[in-house]
Amino acid sequence: MSDVNSQNCMPKLVIGDLEINKPIIQGGMGLGVSLAGLASAVANEGGVGVISAVGIGMFDSEFKSNPLQANLKCLREEIIKARGMTDGVLGFNILIAISNHTDYIRVAQEAGIDMVFTGAGLPLDVPGCLNPDVKRPKLVPIVSGGRAAAMICRRWKKRHGFVPDAFVVEGPLAGGHLGFSKEEISDPKCSLDNILVDVLESIKDIESNYGQSIPVIAAGGIYTGKDIKRVLELGASGVQMGTRFVATEECDVSDIFKKLYVECKEEDIRIIDSPIGLPGRVINNAFVEMFSGKPDIKVKCPYACITSCKRDKALYCIAEALLHAKVGDMKEGFAFAGANAYRIKEIITVHELFEQLCNDYCASN
Ligand SMILES: Cc1cc2nc3c(=O)[nH]c(=O)nc-3n(C[C@H](O)[C@H](O)[C@H](O)COP(=O)(O)O)c2cc1C
Structure with missing residues (x-):
């Protein structure tokens, strides 16, 4: 599933024919937290940079009269902008709970996005909305347990003849909206390590029946290279991180x-x-x-x-x-953040963050 990357001791993340140099995905962060600036900086470091589609057109003059058109136009422009800033791997993140989410996916596909990450809902209608004449991006549902992962695999295989290219399994320490009840958040049964193993177990038969490996990416509370090593040793093929990428110079949110x-x-x-x-x-x-x-x-x-x-x-x-x-008006809003945000002590560049993570990964046994 992954081979060793010679420039650092982290393994590459391989998803079908897509080879990602470092197994680190920057999670999509709305609203306007991860746009072309952050996503291209991450892709340039060899990870996957992810643009968030949530409310992406809210600054556009057309937004009040036609929010959907404004969002779709701005999403297309943001992907083209990011593409102009990197040759690396770019994804976009969409919540299934967003009205007309299939329109966003089709626009992103046609704009040349490499990967589509879907959260907040079961993406059962996603394969059917793709443009058959355009290269299919890698489809990566975000789940919080094995049952949902197995169900998506079975339903997609039956109706569309293929299974997801990978899964992100997101645990309860993540920032933003969580796929758990309040009680589950503090239940050790729902810890990232436990649900990661659950997802890996649930898709084992599917992988062998369909003769395809489905990489699983772990998210929620990953903070150091040592954390990356821990989940890779449990069987993950990569990690998705949000909080640490907010505290970077390139992050697209207000200082x-x-x-x-x-x-x-x-x-x-x-x-x-x-x-x-x-x-x-x-x-x-x-x-x-x-x-x-x-x-x-x-x-x-x-x-x-x-x-x-x-x-x-x-x-x-x-x-x-x-x-x-x-835009930094905290009288009228608030910041989403992962459980580890309090550990952030300074704003660094994306390059420095990758260096820290790689060095720490290599140094941990
Ligand atoms: C500010 C912020 C906004 C987020 N917005 C989204 C989002 O729009 N869609 C989504 O699927 N996940 C969202 N997330 C979750 C991240 O993509 C990521 O999976 C998660 O934060 C990983 O946990 P970590 O922050 O501990 O690294 C958000 C997280 C943060 C911190």
């Missing part, structure tokens, strides 16, 4: 957002109930505190962008809160 990562303490990182019906991990602030007190406020939804959003009950619009956070 105010990054500064929160440097300054936060462990006790500032907390779980909220997101309006989209999932728990989310954030850095606490006055905005988060206000809405945790369940004030008697009703938001008027301007977008209907997420199918699972409880718009009639929502206390605030998550898209607008994340948009404010992206």
